[in-house]
Amino acid sequence: MSSPCIFCQIVNGKIPAEKIYEDNNTLAFLDINPLCRGHVLVIPKKHYENIFDLPSKELINLIATAQKIAQMIKKNLGATGINLLHASGKDAQQSVFHFHIHVVPRYPNDGLNTWPSSRYQEKDLRKVKKALCQ
Numbered sequence: 001m002s003s004p005c006i007f008c009q010i011v012n013g014k015i016p017a018e019k020i021y022e023d024n025n026t027l028a029f030l031d032i033n034p035l036c037r038g039h040v041l042v043i044p045k046k047h048y049e050n051i052f053d054l055p056s057k058e059l060i061n062l063i064a065t066a067q068k069i070a071q072m073i074k075k076n077l078g079a080t081g082i083n084l085l086h087a088s089g090k091d092a093q094q095s096v097f098h099f100h101i102h103v104v105p106r107y108p109n110d111g112l113n114t115w116p117s118s119r120y121q122e123k124d125l126r127k128v129k130k131a132l133c134q
């Protein structure tokens with residue numbers, strides 16, 4: 001069976017990737033369009049599209065692998081911080097529809113800007129909580 005999913009093809013070895021780590025359930029490889037030096041993607045070997053269809057057991061495996069990669073990046077590349085990033089859905093700027101976690105090394109004065117933040121009005125804070133928890 002041929003798969004159009006680029007990450008499934010990396011898992012199957014049909015598309016080359018610079019693999020960093022692999023176990024029974026997860027694979028980590030260098031992002032070819034890195035935010036910075038040492039940016040790694042961690043994926044499940046099985047195809048899941050996003051956070052909404054990923055079993056929590058798989059997520060536990062993925063987070064454990066992301067932690068291993070973070071430790072490797074800190075130890076071997078000298079990163080002083082890590083961002084774990086994930087996008088589920090087009091509006092979150094997910095570009096490959098095979099679940100993945102970005103492990104992004106951070107270095108002093110690396111110029112990677114954080115997202116803008118805003119502030120709730122007190123009543124809006126409670127409204128959002130009510131909507132979220134219904």
Ligand SMILES: [Zn+2]
Nearest residue numbers: 005008047098
């Ligand atoms: Zn896939």
